[in-house]
Amino acid sequence: xxxxxxxxxxxxxxxxxxxxxxxxxxxxxxxxxxxxxxxxxxxxxxxxxxxxxxxxxxxxxxxxxxxxxxxxxxxxxxxxxxxxxxxxxxxxxxxxxxxxxxxxxxxxxxxxxxxxxxxxxxxxxxxxxxxxxxxxxxxxxxxxxxxxxxxxxxxxxxxxxxxxxxxxxxxxxxxxxxxxxxxxxxxxxxxxxxxxxxxxxxxxxxxxxxxxxxxxxxxxxxxxxxxxxxxxxxxxxxxxxxxxxxxxxxxxxxxxxxxxxxxxxx
Amino acid sequence: xxxxxxxxxxxxxxxxxxxxxxxxxxxxxxxxxxxxxxxxxxxxxxxxxxxxxxxxxxxxxxxxxxxxxxxxxxxxxxxxxxxxxxxxxxxxxxxxxxxxxxxxxxxxxxxxxxxxxxxxxxxxxxxxxxxxxxxxxxxxxxxxxxxxxxxxxxxxxxxxxxxxxxxxxxxxxxxxxxxxxxxxxxxxxxxxxxxxxxxxxxxxxxxxxxxxxxxxxxxxxxxxxxxxxxxxxxxxxxxxxxxxxxxxxxxxxxxxxxxxxxxxxx
Amino acid sequence: xxxxxxxxxxxxxxxxxxxxxxxxxxxxxxxxxxxxxxxxxxxxxxxxxxxxxxxxxxxxxxxxxxxxxxxxxxxxxxxxxxxxxxxxxxxxxxxxxxxxxxxxxxxxxxxxxxxxxxxxxxxxxxxxxxxxxxxxxxxxxxxxxxxxxxxxxxxxxxxxxxxxxxxxxxxxxxxxxxxxxxxxxxxxxxxxxxxxxxxxxxxxxxxxxxxxxxxxxxxxxxxxxxxxxxxxxxxxxxxxxxxxxxxxxxxxxxxxxxxxxxxxxx
Numbered sequence: 001x002x003x004x005x006x007x008x009x010x011x012x013x014x015x016x017x018x019x020x021x022x023x024x025x026x027x028x029x030x031x032x033x034x035x036x037x038x039x040x041x042x043x044x045x046x047x048x049x050x051x052x053x054x055x056x057x058x059x060x061x062x063x064x065x066x067x068x069x070x071x072x073x074x075x076x077x078x079x080x081x082x083x084x085x086x087x088x089x090x091x092x093x094x095x096x097x098x099x100x101x102x103x104x105x106x107x108x109x110x111x112x113x114x115x116x117x118x119x120x121x122x123x124x125x126x127x128x129x130x131x132x133x134x135x136x137x138x139x140x141x142x143x144x145x146x147x148x149x150x151x152x153x154x155x156x157x158x159x160x161x162x163x164x165x166x167x168x169x170x171x172x173x174x175x176x177x178x179x180x181x182x183x184x185x186x187x188x189x190x191x192x193x194x195x196x197x198x199x200x201x202x203x204x205x206x207x208x209x210x211x212x213x214x215x216x217x218x219x220x221x222x223x224x225x226x227x228x229x230x231x232x233x234x235x236x237x238x239x240x241x242x243x244x245x246x247x248x249x250x251x252x253x254x255x256x257x258x259x260x261x262x263x264x265x266x
Numbered sequence: 267x268x269x270x271x272x273x274x275x276x277x278x279x280x281x282x283x284x285x286x287x288x289x290x291x292x293x294x295x296x297x298x299x300x301x302x303x304x305x306x307x308x309x310x311x312x313x314x315x316x317x318x319x320x321x322x323x324x325x326x327x328x329x330x331x332x333x334x335x336x337x338x339x340x341x342x343x344x345x346x347x348x349x350x351x352x353x354x355x356x357x358x359x360x361x362x363x364x365x366x367x368x369x370x371x372x373x374x375x376x377x378x379x380x381x382x383x384x385x386x387x388x389x390x391x392x393x394x395x396x397x398x399x400x401x402x403x404x405x406x407x408x409x410x411x412x413x414x415x416x417x418x419x420x421x422x423x424x425x426x427x428x429x430x431x432x433x434x435x436x437x438x439x440x441x442x443x444x445x446x447x448x449x450x451x452x453x454x455x456x457x458x459x460x461x462x463x464x465x466x467x468x469x470x471x472x473x474x475x476x477x478x479x480x481x482x483x484x485x486x487x488x489x490x491x492x493x494x495x496x497x498x499x500x501x502x503x504x505x506x507x508x509x510x511x512x513x514x515x516x517x518x519x520x521x522x523x524x525x526x527x528x529x530x531x532x
Numbered sequence: 533x534x535x536x537x538x539x540x541x542x543x544x545x546x547x548x549x550x551x552x553x554x555x556x557x558x559x560x561x562x563x564x565x566x567x568x569x570x571x572x573x574x575x576x577x578x579x580x581x582x583x584x585x586x587x588x589x590x591x592x593x594x595x596x597x598x599x600x601x602x603x604x605x606x607x608x609x610x611x612x613x614x615x616x617x618x619x620x621x622x623x624x625x626x627x628x629x630x631x632x633x634x635x636x637x638x639x640x641x642x643x644x645x646x647x648x649x650x651x652x653x654x655x656x657x658x659x660x661x662x663x664x665x666x667x668x669x670x671x672x673x674x675x676x677x678x679x680x681x682x683x684x685x686x687x688x689x690x691x692x693x694x695x696x697x698x699x700x701x702x703x704x705x706x707x708x709x710x711x712x713x714x715x716x717x718x719x720x721x722x723x724x725x726x727x728x729x730x731x732x733x734x735x736x737x738x739x740x741x742x743x744x745x746x747x748x749x750x751x752x753x754x755x756x757x758x759x760x761x762x763x764x765x766x767x768x769x770x771x772x773x774x775x776x777x778x779x780x781x782x783x784x785x786x787x788x789x790x791x792x793x794x795x796x797x798x
Contacts, residue, residue, distance in 0.1 A: 039657050043664055045680075046667070047660055047663040047677070048641045048663070049641075049679060050642065050678055050680055050722075050725060051644065051645040051648055051656060052680060054717065081652075082654060086351075087618055087658065089657075090657060109313055109314045109315075110314075113314045113316045113320070116317055118514055118515060120347075120351075120510075120511055122348055122353045122356065122511065125305050125355075126355045128309050129355075131313040132309055132312060135312070135313055142312075145313070145315055146314075146315060147316075148311075148316055148318060148319040149319060150316075170525075171521045171525070173525055173528065173529070174505060174528060175501075175505040177502060177503055177505075178502075178509050181329075181506065182509075190316075190320075212513070213479055213746065214515035214518075216518075217515045217519060235707075236708065236710075237707070239706060239709075240710050243649075244653050244713075245652055245654065247650055247655075247740070248650055249746035249749045250652075250746060251710060252748075252749055253749060255703045255706045259703070262705065352618075354621070375579055378579075378583065379583040379586070383776075383779065384779055385779045386613075386778045386779040386782075387776050387777050388622065389779075391571050391576075392621045392622070394576060394579055395571065395575075395621075398575055408581075412581060412582055413582075414584060414585040416582075436791075437787045437791070440787045440790050441767075441768035441769070443598065443769055444787070447590070447595075448775075448780070451590050452780065459582060474779070474781065478779070479745055480745065480781035480782060480784075483781045483784055
């Protein structure tokens with residue numbers, strides 16, 4: 001997990017696939033911090049001993065070890081929150097940890113692409129540098145990544161027609177440009193790209209909504225997420241993950257609406 | 267535009283007004299990326315080929331080329347969003363592109379000054395370094411910039427009296443300090459500074475509101491923007507520009523309120 | 533105060549507890565700017581003369597000198613806003629100024645720890661580097677900081693039972709994990725840590741709520757703040773401080789709710 005500290009970070013960012021050099025880096029890393037990539041447990045201890053304890057007891061041994069949401073999904077949620085809110089200071093460490101936990105380079109790449117639309121273009125663009133660094137260190141190449149124009153997943157024509165009509169009637173009088181791009185770029189293209197499963201794309205989207213306080217947009221996307229396979233238990237633990245990473249207030253503000261969506265589907 | 271990639275960025279940030287050296291930089295720039303200032307098209311291709319395609323097709327050849335809102339205004343909106351939300355990683359590139367598109371140094375300077383009050387002091391302060399860098403490279407000097415205390419535009423006494431009374435009655439019981447500063451610093455000073463037109467000041471303000479999710483403040487400022495000359499078509503395309511740059515959810519959350527303002531004025 | 537410019541910043545960040553070298557740094561600092569830590573008055577003058585004037589007249593000689601909220605509290609509010617919103621570019625300068633104004637290293641450390649939960653983990657983590665730098669320069673050591681597991685303040689059993697029941701009934705159906713962590717980690721641990729007074733912890737929390745636009749969470753925490761000793765005058769000037777630092781729109785959106793809390797307690 002991303003909070004595991006300097007040792008992991010140093011090993012991973014030095015990684016060139018050479019096991020010997022990685023082992024050597026690991027040996028020295030145990031006594032070195034890497035402030036450029038992450039506040040290590042040592043750094044936390046030095047300035048905020050309470051925070052260091054919470055990180056160890058309530059994050060590393062607590063939240064991240066809980067059932068209800070797979071570690072790989074916790075990484076997806078955490079990464080989506082960080083990229084979507086432009087928090088890049090320790091992003092290489094979080095990216096390394098996410099890849100170690102089983103997210104593929106293609107999934108991470110698509111997550112950033114998806115967030116360009118759901119969290120703003122420049123937040124995605126600001127993740128490109130860290131992504132380059134991490135992919136280069138791991139030897140990720142073009143064939144590991146999604147194509148620019150892959151074969152798209154099939155479109156659910158009925159659901160898309162209903163969505164399009166709702167958006168047209170709500171927003172058409174304000175901005176036909178937004179309405180058109182919503183259909184053409186988002187729902188008839190982005191959402192159909194195959195390298196991030198619709199369920200994961202929904203999880204990323206719901207995370208972006210909670211993380212940016214956009215509660216009004218939750219009902220549509222949470223419903224879609226559950227249609228795409230997200231379970232109630234996973235929704236609950238996603239909120240728990242976000243309480244720690246996006247902060248309690250945003251989760252408390254979102255949970256009544258989340259609760260209404262869950263209740264309506266029971 | 268800001269997303270045009272490394273070649274433009276390198277030429278512009280190397281710019282010292284010397285055409286020969288700029289041309290030389292341009293020649294080499296076509297094969298170099300400049301990760302310090304902007305993710306180039308090459309960098310995007312390397313880590314997120316889909317995002318690179320969207321940038322080319324839907325931003326560069328799509329959004330930025332659309333009618334309804336002048337390119338200069340699209341830069342003003344984009345810049346206001348980035349400065350107002352503290353997204354400084356590629357800000358020098360966006361600033362260069364905005365100046366190339368016709369925004370004057372004085373307008374850019376006033377935009378940052380205006381955002382200190384509408385997006386928080388430190389977001390404006392965080393743009394000062396990039397601004398220094400870009401202005402220095404272009405030889406912008408004191409006489410190109412607004413005076414500290416210029417002759418102010420005339421005050422609309424009746425409108426200001428109505429605004430002051432509304433703010434006093436709504437907020438006076440909570441904070442007379444806020445009420446007083448709103449009148450003295452904002453509406454009897456900042457808004458009357460002549461180096462950014464009231465219509466542009468309103469466009470910057472509405473952008474800051476959508477970008478930070480402050481929907482409740484939209485009716486007053488959008489009405490003021492249209493009183494100041496912003497057209498319905500421009501409002502619609504501002505929302506479209508912000509869908510891409512501030513993200514879809516913030517625009518979707520704002521549009522019902524925007525629609526009510528438009529409808530009430532028809 | 534944090535906007536006082538380069539001279540203060542340079543002296544402070546060079547500080548090693550050696551009075552002679554500090555005095556020497558001070559002598560040279562009056563003619564040097566330190567763009568790495570803060571936009572100096574000179575830097576502001578160069579790119580935004582109006583902003584420089586507002587900083588001098590309305591912040592330094594205005595807001596920060598006002599009665600109603602102690603300078604030390606204004607620093608606590610400003611710091612909580614900056615850390616909570618991840619604005620780290622000039623954070624070392626703000627930290628230096630806050631310590632000079634009387635906040636203790638232990639209080640600053642606890643403020644960052646508190647914000648991990650109220651503004652998201654990574655915003656707190658992003659302040660660790662600047663905190664290390666400032667604490668090291670001042671020779672702050674482990675005995676100046678809160679213990680990882682100090683003796684906790686006594687718990688108000690009745691108030692906690694009421695809070696727990698309300699949270700269980702509102703959120704239990706959505707995420708029992710969130711409900712459990714709210715009690716165990718936040719209200720039975722974090723809030724009882726003795727190195728930041730409950731009144732200050734509340735001021736930090738209310739600041740985080742206004743700064744992130746989480747208006748729905750204000751009634752509970754503002755009521756608690758006033759139970760913990762925050763006065764009406766201090767609430768009003770906290771809003772004034774945040775108008776400048778978090779921006780007018782967030783304060784205008786919060787003030788109706790703040791007003792309702794104040795009115796209900798009169």
